[in-house]
Amino acid sequence: MSTATEDEQIEQLKDWWQRNGKPLVTGGLVALVLVFGWQFWKNHQLKQAQGASVVYQQLLTAALDSPQVDPAEIVRLGGILKKDFAGTQYAQYGSLFVAKVALEAGRLDDAVSELRLVLDKPADATLEELARQRLARVLAAQDKAEEALALLNGEADKAFAAGREELRGDLLVQLGREDEAHAAYSKAKASLSQDAAIGGLQLKLDDLAREEA
16 A cells, blocks of 8 residues: 555656756746846946947047047957947947048048948937037038938937037038028027127127028
């Protein structure tokens, strides 16, 4: 009787293991994989950010702290950021610097290419607006004011609204559309405090007023 009972208990244990044991083990293994996978990803992200930060700091030093800017070094460091840390904020800010150097050297097509890279997949809203406005200015320098104006359709975030509207006004002046330019400058002025609105923006409004008089 005792042996039969033990055999039944063993069979019940086997049955329980078939129904519950394997899934529990599998679930535990999956949980471990997820935990270690998450830790690995976080560590990878941290190392990526640290590596990108080092290269970006070198780029800043070359662009801002050196007695004489070396365009080739800016391009080299920007290339490292794009290749090894693509899509990060550091890589995209690096592209803005590379575009600036290209613009100062008169290589407008190169500047456009760098800015479009940022604008196509911006890492955040700030980078998107910076790239958008800078690209519009470069296109204007290429006598592509209509194309530049199309980039500025829609409303910008409040922090960038004045800059976008003033730029829109500049493009409209370039296209000879003074009435629309005046409206854009006025909208830009309304987005600023009274003190901030006094200056170049007011001079542009005054110039248009004189032309209309």
